[in-house]
Amino acid sequence: MRAVRAWIAAHPWTARALLYGGAILVGLPWAFSVVMTGTMRRPAEPLPAGWSEVALRSADGLALRAALRAGDPARPAFVIAHGLGDTLDSFLPLGNAFATRGHTVLAVDLRGHGGSEGGLTTLGGLEQRDVTAGMEHLRQQGLARSGLVLFGFSMGAVAVLHAAADQPDVKAVVAECPYDTYRDTIAHHARLFYGLPRWVPLIPMAIRVAEWRAGFDADAIDSLAAARRLRAPLFLIVDGLDRRMPESVVRRILDAHPGPKELWVADGVDHVGAQFHAEYPARVAAFLTAAGVWTAP
Secondary structure (H helix, E strand, O other): OOOHHHHHHHHHHHHHHHHHHHHHHHHHHHHHHHHHHOOOOOOOOOOOOEEEEEEEOOOOOEEEEEEEEEOOOOOOOOEOOOOOOOOOHHHHHHHHHHHOOOOOEEEEOEEEEEEEEOOOOOOOHHHHHHHHHHHHHHHOOOOOOOOOEEEEEHHHHHHHHHOOOOOOOOOEEEHHHHOEHHHHHHHHHHHHHHHHOOOOOHHHHHHHHHHHHHHHOOHHHHHHHHHOOOOOOOOEEOOOOOOOOOOOHHHHHHHHHOOOOEEEEEEEOOOOOHHHHHOHHHHHHHHHOOOOOOOOO
16 A cells, blocks of 8 residues: 555656546446436326236346236237336326226336336336236236237337237237337437437447446347337337437337338327327227227227
């Protein structure tokens, strides 16, 4: 220790350069990774009448909160996944619309949100395991004998796209404002919110730290690859005022899916705002009818 202090005293400017350089090389990527993996948890709310709380467990051992409204097993069951910083409670009114037509509905609090365990987010990567846990629960309970329909919003849209890939019993997927790939969306948000160009080394460094902290593979979070493996009809929704997941990003996913597929731009609404658009019920109903899911109640 004396030798170190002596060296610092003899080379003060070099020591300062090493200190500041270390802060930049380690501190900034770490700080950005904290932003990238933060969940912004909101507390869970009491469930309204008609809904029952269900305890799920993800493949990696997290206890998850879900809300179930059981319906007719002869109709496809719906699974709903929310976005970052939200909870399943925000989407129970949407679930009620499906339940009134006789469908089973399961809404899931994704990891690190609402009443589910976990303290970090992977923006849909590991969250696909939470959606899969919900799908498996419905299958095991005999509520998915007629197949599954997956609804996802933002982070939840990425999660359902990945969870639906290669699943023969998924009858339709509705994804509002998903992103294309993890690396691309981080670069896009870094430019959008911080003015950082894509080539800045801080971005891949922060992603690497986030991978280490949250235990995921950024390259595996690829909605384009998931869409190519999706066997079901796909309805993609773009929020017209959304700068985070603009039409150009969502269209990349549309182009990757072999079809049937449809894209709707909900004009005048921002991120995850399409369900409040006047055309939303009719647009969703038309897609689900064409997919063979929506039948007379």
